[in-house]
Amino acid sequence: MKVLVAVKRVVDYNVKVRVKADNSGVDLANVKMSMNPFCEIAVEEAVRLKEKGVATEIVAVAVGPTAAQEQLRTALALGADRAILVETADELNSLAVAKALKAVVDKEQPQLVILGKQAIDSDNNQTGQMLAALTGYAQGTFASKVEVAGDKLNVTREIDGGLQTVALNLPAIVTTDLRLNEPRYASLPNIMKAKKKPLETVTPDALGVSTASTTKTLKVEAPAARSAGIKVKSVAELVEKLKNEAKVI
């Protein structure tokens, strides 16, 4: 089956972000950018499905700026066969991204679309579910295990109370959680080979997709800082403070 995997370019997870002085957003100038960690898990799962002989072709898709080609090249180095960039300089909301992905799904007709459950910049946790709504496909979100069984997909999901398993009709949408797999690193020969793999660029306009948004960010602020407290010398002192000073036990 053909597998589509979505990747997002985000600030690297090791970067400690700072809010801009004018409160217009987060300062991303000269900051290291990477593939969103949940998207790395999505790519890895697609590659494993191909290694098992379940997936026949992996198409990596990004919706973002020209520079998102870097993340698509990473996906190609990890094992994707070809890539599509829906190029836009605007910062799109999840619904617009889902609409762009829907247009690509219509064209490519994959049996399975794998996305990260959330991006670590906007922390929205929406795109996969929205894509499922727009395509009318079943969704297996927060997946910790994915198994193709005939014409069904069994997805084990991480839920608040533990784990839940659902059986989905194919085609289906899956979003990844942390325990689905441990992504590999791209090898140098594969990074070199990835440079020759096809990467196609389209625009939302060419796909006939509206990027209109119903949400406006008015300001972005640093959170209220929590100041460090005191160090206690012993367990006895800790208990005394919790009982008499903080009064929480």
Next chain:
Amino acid sequence: MAILVVAEHENGAVAPATLNTVAAAAKIGGDIHVLVAGQNVGGVAEAAAKIAGVAKVLVADNAAYAHALPENVAPLVAELGKGCSHVLAPATTNGKNILPRVAALLDVDQISEIIAVESVDTFKRPIYAGNAIATVQSSAAVKVITVRTTGFDAVAAEGGSAAVEAVGSVHDAGKSAFVGEELAKSDRPELTAAKIVVSGGRGMGNGDNFKHLYALADKLGAAVGASRAAVDAGFVPNDMQVGQTGKIVAPQLYIAVGISGAIQHLAGMKDSKVIVAINKDEEAPIFQVADYGLVADLFEAVPELEKLV
């Protein structure tokens, strides 16, 4: 126009997260309608009708809505939400699963995990793992919102007397089926609702050593959580994870044991009233947010703490 709140329920009872979500709806202002969707949920609907401030309870009782499959529940919520000013659900795994699907069906953006209501159309929400707080304004005809429960004090579960109305429409997409679930069984309080949380990290060494935390938690009436490192290492199951992508908690007292304090863990607990950190590494970042830090070997400190509380 009414505000539709999608109720979270389990084992025939209204989940506490519903009460925080109703509190967020009350801040927005308007008639609050609560939707209870599921199978054999008459008892849940009756309980929901008693929640303070609720004007009406809509109950959709059908086999198609059992296990809250989003393929079936989202069209129902979208249908009922169409005429409302807002649709709210708690930012539980269930709410996060269903509500974006509803937003897309209504062709509007969703606003995720609000922590404050500024006005009828303006909300605050954390981004970048809580390292920044965005104030966002929505022009959507129906504002679809998930609510971070720690941002809103629960309304009273008793005191209301809302009318209960059955919803006839059945959406059965036939695209998904429930296979099974493995739910953690615990006599301890639920992590996100507990007044005291004791959490362990990689420093615990292995899953067996969590017994020290369970003993302390039982003495304090606390819930037990874990850092992502402890869950990834297989010490404890995923439902115990506290952090940006796990559970968000804000108890009166949070005791972090053997947890270094990675950004993504802090995102899940830094709104706790009092934070205690026990770690043998005095440079651990967790001490920068702790009200009380104890630099000690946890295997000596935790049993001693259990004796003294």
